[in-house]
Amino acid sequence: MVEMKILSFILSAFLIIASVSLPVTKSEPYEDKEALLDFIRNIHYSHSPNWDTNFPACFLWTGVTCNSDNSRVVALRLPGMGLRGSIPSNTLSRLSSLQILSLRSNAISGDFPSDFSNLRNLTSLYLQSNNFTGSLPSDFSVWNNLTVLDLSGNRFEGSIPPSISKLNYLTSLNLSNNSLTGEIPDINIPSLQQINLTNNHLTGILPNSLMRYPSSAFSGNELSSQIAIPPATSAETPIPQPVRKSGRKLTEPAILGIVLGSCVLAFAAIALLMICSYSSTRKENKNDGGLPTTTISTAAKSKDKGEPALKLKKKDGGGGDSKNNRLVFFEGCSLAFDLEDLLRASAEVLGKGSYGTTYKAALEDATTTVVVKRLKEVGVGKKEFEGQMEVVGGISHENVCALRAYYYSKDEKLMVYDFYDRGSVSVLLHGKRGEGRTPLDWETRMRIAIGAARGILCIHSTRQSAAKQLVHGNIKASNIFLNSDNYGSISDVGLATLMTPTPAPAPAPHRASTGYRAPEVTDPRKATPASDVYSFGVLLLELLTGKSPTNSSSGGEEVVHLVRWVNSVVREEWTAEVFDVELLRYPNIEEEMVEMLQIGMNCVVRMPDQRPKMVDVVKMVEGIRRAGGSVSVSPGDGRGFGSDSGVEITMSTPTPPGSDRAGSSSAIH
Incomplete structure (x- = not known):
């Protein structure tokens, strides 16, 4: 016990030294x-x-x-x-x-x-x-x-x-x-x-x-x-041919027979067309809740249910050249396709979230692959929707997934992003746990945290209006991807304010997004910079523990929240039990993990005004690597870790991989 107190004192000294150290100056223009x-x-x-x-x-x-x-x-x-x-x-x-x-x-x-x-x-x-x-x-x-x-x-x-x-x-x-x-x-x-x-x-x-x-x-x-007509003769405008004179004239009965025969043929053709159209409509109505649809690719199937990949209502499909029925691209976008190209694309469902369904669409040119998000329950009008798209589309930052284009009609709202072939952080962190899995190493997790923090700060630095700054409102691991430098890049910016609020039933549904939401947020449209900080803090804990924000207990009935679990484990001074077992194979990272843990705990305190600002969070996360890592032991000062849990963070001896782990680590799986 005396040795543990001595260790705690030494670690406290390291924290104090790290906290007053000056950041390394980066290159600046x-x-x-x-x-x-x-x-x-x-x-x-x-x-x-x-x-x-x-x-x-x-x-x-x-x-x-x-x-x-x-x-x-x-x-x-x-x-x-x-x-x-x-x-x-x-x-x-x-x-x-x-x-x-x-x-x-x-x-x-x-x-x-x-x-x-x-x-x-x-x-x-x-x-x-x-x-x-x-x-x-x-x-x-x-x-x-x-x-x-x-x-x-x-x-x-x-x-x-x-x-x-x-x-x-x-x-x-x-x-x-x-x-x-x-x-x-x-x-x-x-x-x-x-x-x-x-x-x-x-x-x-x-x-x-x-x-x-x-x-x-x-x-x-x-x-x-001279230029009032198209510059070149098109196939749609036949070249007039000289009329040849005939030596015989058609009699009136012959002309009448030709007219009647043409009418009969035309009537038969129209009837056949109506029958085919009716049959096709009935089949589509049966497959999609009674709405006639046009698929992007009838051969493209979703991974989970084998449904056609993406459907738009027929009145929204086609007519891609119409002023009010087209994709709106943002400047600097090198993509060149229209709505018709998107409808013909081979596509598959990537996921279904609270704001809509996300598709991977491979265009027919075989070189362009994009991500299309089809929004549901949009609760604002066209002017407000387009205004928000302009704000989001104007963001240019390496840690914010660029919005390339959008589509708006009465019945359909689409957003087009770049495709990230490595998948989301959620997939990288939680996918295929067990034998044959490639673990997400500590260096990559650090880059995810640094990139996401920078991206969120960029979002908070953008004005949604003269009196209001932009917030994300839905920060979670499934909305974060790795850019070309393996840093986190955040997607789905600013959608929370566009959605129709749905009152949460009692009890609240067991969804991953619930675990990211700050306790003071009851309406996602009223998210604040402080609630974004809370969500980012949950993300840090997720990167450190390898566990989802909400999960069922071993009994399967009780829902265990990651923030509460981490608090309980740290309170019992089993801090080492918090960390993902996959990280134990990497040497000399304990100090950095503990410092990241304290930053995460600072972000998820219950009182919004006690959470750090995002600009300070960026400095702290970047400072972990600059300071070379320092184990952080803090008694709390009203803004830090101690104010929420009333305990210190100490490092117990890490349990070797493969051995039984003590403490309450089994509360979440």
């Missing part, structure tokens, strides 16, 4: 950071981007993306931030490594910034839906790497500069809804796939180089009638 601050200080805005000089720009600044070594800013996305006034000179133009610039959907006015000519590395420029005036730049050749140029929805005047034709890598050009005049120059760019010059005051004849595009791309101008 200091010059670019100063340029961004000069920009935001000299322009009016409605929504603050939360650029705090004390935080690293590459990880925590809204809309900022850096290169691999965090030495330069390569992307700046500030859509819908309420920016007003002209762009201050000598600010953004100092971001010489900038590749993507998006200032769309603001109220920026003034001329096109002349000093943007310094941004020689630009590949994508999105300035649509602002109030820019004046003429377009005369020399576009300075941006010879540009692939996407969107200046639509402004008040640009004057002619289209011929220098646009020197953008040899341009794939998309949109100058619609301006006040451009004059003739259209010869834009002969082989790589150009999309062009939109509609609703200007352009005159003259369409150049031959642009005749391959549909005439709708040039409507709303004063162009000559």
Whole structure:
């Protein structure tokens, strides 16, 4: 017993030393950071981007993306931030490594910034839906790497500069809804796939180089009638043939017979079509609750029940080119398909959650695989839904799964994400336990925790409105995936506020999501940053223990919650019994595990105001590895571990793998 007290004293000393140690300084784009601050200080805005000089720009600044070594800013996305006034000179133009610039959907006015000519590395420029005036730049050749140029929805005047034709890598050009005049120059760019010059005051004849595009791309101008018809004869418009004269005329009885015969044949064809349609409808109604449906792929089956993979109501299927019936893609997305392509995709069900069903869809091009989430019980209207999608789609962070596109109709709401082939953290952590399983090692679990923490902080740094910050509301292991660097990346952002609340029956259902929910949250739509911190704390405990947030006891009747179980085990000073037996094979990680355990316990205290802020959680989780690990023994200070359990965390001797484990570790399996 004396030895245990001595050990506790030594471990306490380690914690104190670790807590006052300074974090290691990471690489920062200091010059670019100063340029961004000069920009935001000299322009009016409605929504603050939360650029705090004390935080690293590459990880925590809204809309900022850096290169691999965090030495330069390569992307700046500030859509819908309420920016007003002209762009201050000598600010953004100092971001010489900038590749993507998006200032769309603001109220920026003034001329096109002349000093943007310094941004020689630009590949994508999105300035649509602002109030820019004046003429377009005369020399576009300075941006010879540009692939996407969107200046639509402004008040640009004057002619289209011929220098646009020197953008040899341009794939998309949109100058619609301006006040451009004059003739259209010869834009002969082989790589150009999309062009939109509609609703200007352009005159003259369409150049031959642009005749391959549909005439709708040039409507709303004063162009000559030569381009009023499609540029090439299509198979749908037959070429008129000369009428041959016949020496004999048909008699009236012959004409009447032909007409009657044609009517009979037409009636028979219509009747046959109606019979086939009725038969098909009855079969579909029988298979899907009476709703006629169109499957993505009739051959694609779900893994669990053998059902067709994804069905949409017929009135939502097809018509993918309709303005109100199409996929809405976000800028920077390299995916190129429409709703019809998605409906024809080979798909399988990945899972069914509280917010809807998730599918893996492999498109017919054999190179594109995406994840489609079909939402259920959406309780908001179209405007609010699309507004939330714009907020979520505008997030660009390596630890937040990017929303690539969405689809909205009265009966169907879809969201499209990238596909992560390793599956969710829940699958990696709990799947196939037993012989033949590849354990999730400690290094990967650390990266999952660090990445998820950074992603949540990025979400909390995003404004849902001028007076409200964005929260996740449904943080759990099944919503976290591994990115290309094996760090956690969080998905399903901001869906909680869109769903129709369903009152929980009594007793509450035994669902995994229940174990992640903070005790003060009764309506998921009213989640807060503090409740997100609680859910993240549960995730940390899940990574440490290898156990699900809720589970049945050995008797099978009582539901055991992970947070309560960990509290009870630690209270009995059997801390080593908390940790996943799969982690015992890795040497020299005990100190890091115990420190991670204390962070998790800090996050799951019952009182929301006693939980740490997410910015502090990120620093603590990252600090575990920087400090080299330190066993943490804390008496509690009203905000820490001690305030919830009233005990210290101590390390008992780890039980060797394969031996019987003491304590209450059998409470959850």
